Amino acid sequence: MTSYTSIELMAAVASHQLEDGKIVGVGTGLPMIAGLLAQKTHAPNLIIFFEAGSIAPQVPTLPISVGDSRCAHKAVAATGLAGIMETGQRGMIDYAFLGGAEVDMYGNINSTVIGDHDSPKVRLPGSGGANDFGSLSWRTIIIARHDKAKLPEKVSFITTPGYIEGPGAREKAGLPKGTGPYKVITNLALMGFDEETCRMKLISVHPGVTVDQVKENTGFDLIIPEDVSISSAPTEEELSALRQIDPDGIIIGK
């Protein structure tokens, strides 16, 4: 059996959510890796947008920032933050691929602050482009660590709205119709959202993980359907592509 790390597995599972011939806006870190992996495997015509303004680049080696020169390498167009987010605002970005410190049962994301906003316990970076991508793209894919603290019933601060308080809440708030969280990928499982209740539901557990383990490590009542499958392990092809993308193991580990 092939050996792989938890991060490699997450990257592979994440990459499977992306379709060929679609546009994805990716954030720093694992989302970037997953996008590049999809391009090298099942989605060669997947188009990546980076928020600083680069459109469809040919990323030559792992970038450090979503705005650095690697991310704009051989792009077909160079624009800016407004240019990217306006493209999203008019419905051209299919997938937003975001990370978050906390994600709740409605897919709301916190990346701003733990504790009181004005005298915080932990100050996090803030929205960056996450709120913009998450508000304006059709489908938001979220990557997070899986434990009770990171997946609470309610995030302490909604940096990027998911389904907010449930069905209809996004539309009522004024967000574009038909948008919202789509998938959540953690180190334990792949999850989606229940169409009726907008609550997070389990889709598959990663190889070697049990449904009970997932439940125990989730801070809210996760919907468990009858047909929970097992996430596909990364293939040899995917693992070798990952090592090409991040040869120094900066994100996927050594």
Place this chain on the structure above:
Amino acid sequence: MTSYTSIELMAAVASHQLEDGKIVGVGTGLPMIAGLLAQKTHAPNLIIFFEAGSIAPQVPTLPISVGDSRCAHKAVAATGLAGIMETGQRGMIDYAFLGGAEVDMYGNINSTVIGDHDSPKVRLPGSGGANDFGSLSWRTIIIARHDKAKLPEKVSFITTPGYIEGPGAREKAGLPKGTGPYKVITNLALMGFDEETCRMKLISVHPGVTVDQVKENTGFDLIIPEDVSISSAPTEEELSALRQIDPDGIIIGK
């Protein structure tokens, strides 16, 4: 005595209204000629904007359109209509230099229609960039032919607002403070606007023209101050510059 045409005189008088080191947005025809003449005489660092998007060009020969390649020749920047008008909207355009089919006592300009809008006697081109330049620039300079029909008490259609109905009307309408018509140059005279009433007033009559002639050819009660002067005739230097700008006499005549 130097001989010159009425158009040459108007171009020279118009050019005198422009200051060195300022920005002017010019319309097609005589305004363009007057701007180029100012650059070649007393205002070498006058900056010309053309509405199609060209900034500070070095116009090599008389353009046919404000958007043609002559108008963008050796410009320092090429942008578009929005780029030019947004620069005006934030208060960077000092002078707008416009023509008009009708101009009334408050400096309102009609270039849209004579007669009823929906079944017009004469359909004219419309605003183009005139309403934009005239609304957003600090000072508007207008060039028109001088007769009772072209200078009526009230224009039949306000394409570009002057002082509308008098003092305070621009501000009340929501137009930026401190803007409005500044000078009117016709084939008979140079006029300005009375600060208190916002009504057009005579400044100088062109050489050989009497104050009575001006009054007779004006469709409203023009304010005649005590100290009406005589407009300076174009100098030899100005006439030779005009012939360089328009060697074929397309606008200034043969």
Place this chain on the structure above:
Amino acid sequence: MLRKGQGELLSSCTVDEIRDWNRKHKLRGLVDKVTTVSSAVEKYVKDGTYLAIGGFGHIRISMPLIYEIVRQRVKHLRVSGHTAVHDLDVLIAGDCVDAVDVAYAFAYETRGLSKNGRRAVESGRIKCVEWTNASLSWRIKAAAMGLPFLPARNLLGSDTFEYSAAKEMECPFTGQKLVALPALMPDVSIIHVHYADKYGNCSIRGTTVKDDDLAKASKRVIVTAERIVPDTFFRDNPERTTIPYFCVDAVIEAPHGSHPGNMPHEYYFDESHIRGYLKAGANEGSLQEYLDKWVYSVKDFDEYLDLVGSKKLKELRQLEELR
């Protein structure tokens, strides 16, 4: 009391409609979009289409597409007339147009008014809604930004406002009066550019007028290009991409494509052709003769260029280069 213009909104889709349109109909991948003028017009330009044209009325206009629209006898177009000149006038001559969002139209700048355009409006054949060049540019920019409207500070206090479809509004922060300009999303835009690749990336030299925003705002975009170049042209210098490929639905190579208009850095106006056209516009008979010769009797733009002649094309290039 906040006023509103009494003009009709000639194009009515909302931002949510355009989001859905973009989701369903606009290709995202890098796909070869090279086609022909006739099939692009056949596919996208229907009777009643709301059409916008790139360039500046007689500068950088797509004449192959305009002639083909006339040749295919498309009717009832509504047209965005931000400095519309020869582009709109030829469509009016071909009786393709019912209504115009006018900023500047029916005239040829220093050459004066167009008898053909004036006749169409004064006879009531064409309906006019009034705007200004900046208003139309900002309406297009609103659509390009995915917004239902943009605020602005022009138009206020004018009859241009009264005969537009704009509204007054109050600023949520300062309380000051502003004009609200509704987003303009053309059904089809036709844009002539200097360089395009087969995917639709485009580069424009000189002023863009409003074509970067126009390509983003439109449901369908047909591009003609002086030259089709490899995509490395853009990938080597992504700063020069004026229009990104995913805005564009069809690409056609069309050298001299702006004739008799000016194409910056390529060729200047064919003044004798334009003056001949304007003279023909004096009455319907001579105008139809013009169209017979230059549009209906030629199969396509290549045949048209043969009629213009290589000598003339060379002269126009020399004129542009100030030789």
Place this chain on the structure above:
Amino acid sequence: MLRKGQGELLSSCTVDEIRDWNRKHKLRGLVDKVTTVSSAVEKYVKDGTYLAIGGFGHIRISMPLIYEIVRQRVKHLRVSGHTAVHDLDVLIAGDCVDAVDVAYAFAYETRGLSKNGRRAVESGRIKCVEWTNASLSWRIKAAAMGLPFLPARNLLGSDTFEYSAAKEMECPFTGQKLVALPALMPDVSIIHVHYADKYGNCSIRGTTVKDDDLAKASKRVIVTAERIVPDTFFRDNPERTTIPYFCVDAVIEAPHGSHPGNMPHEYYFDESHIRGYLKAGANEGSLQEYLDKWVYSVKDFDEYLDLVGSKKLKELRQLEELR
């Protein structure tokens, strides 16, 4: 009921003020604006200035100006933090900053959080108002367009909105709920570019982030450039002018000016320098040692580059060119 964010508006001038400012203070003519880093900072960056920084936090940032602001011990800055990274962090280290309009700050992307930045916020030394990258970009664009606000469709339904100074509004045409973003007009912007001429025309390669709008939105703009070039560089290809000269108040030539940040097409990150800085940020003592060595003990950016060393600078260029 339309909601409004409870955050403070850290910059408060209105569009009418900015129009008056632009009328009185911005030069229109083509005037030589070349100066030095120290005199530009002395002249324009005062205690309490609202500052915006071009580039992307650690990419294309003007380090000569940032170091000089620290060196001149400017205090009580309010800073626009759209993906603020090393630029803001060094200003915080120098105790120059009181408040931040945060979109992204106090962190170094894949390198993780900054202890220095976090400490400043968690101790209450720095006040945060929440925004997003697009919100700040659109606020800047509103000012660049001469508008008091721009509508948008982000921010809604989030706590980011609640802790911002944005407001909800209704679209005058569709009635739909939108967010209204107040214009942001920085007192001073500092922007590092690839090419500038002495008048202030600038060209940026790669992504512009928001610097074209930022230059237009700001009361004062100080530019550092990798190279000062003759104005023919722009006049020969006016398409490449990212920032027109009349936006700019001061121009300084500063090769390697983004070090230790990345400058696209010029040099990549000096990763060991940045990691050393982040390590020094663990406590105030080591952070002050860092500033002593790299900022206070050097006279200017030339001396700083000598400390970095030619060998390192060459390596960073090779790294950028993927050699």
